[in-house]
Amino acid sequence: MKxxxxxxxxxxxxxEKLASRLGKSRSQLYAQALSNYLSKHQKEGITRKLNEVYLxxxxxxxxxxxxxxxxxxSKEDW
Numbered sequence: 685m686k687x688x689x690x691x692x693x694x695x696x697x698x699x700e701k702l703a704s705r706l707g708k709s710r711s712q713l714y715a716q717a718l719s720n721y722l723s724k725h726q727k728e729g730i731t732r733k734l735n736e737v738y739l740x741x742x743x744x745x746x747x748x749x750x751x752x753x754x755x756x757x758s759k760e761d762w
Contacts (some may be wrong), residue, residue, distance in 0.1 A: 699714070699717075700712060
């Protein structure tokens with residue numbers, strides 16, 4: 685898909701230099717940069733949602749599990 689965007693001259697110049705250095709076309713560089721940006725923000729959204737879940741619901745450990753862990757640790761050589 686083709687699109688047009690306006691960017692500051694200094695960003696354009698830096699991007700041109702980077703694309704040349706990496707041996708990529710301008711389109712390849714912009715597509716990869718946007719893909720990385722979207723991925724980063726998607727991960728941040730997931731983290732934010734998980735934080736909300738744990739904030740609202742807590743993360744209590746089952747007492748049975750605590751006991752089993754303590755029992756198994758006593759058998760370990762420290």
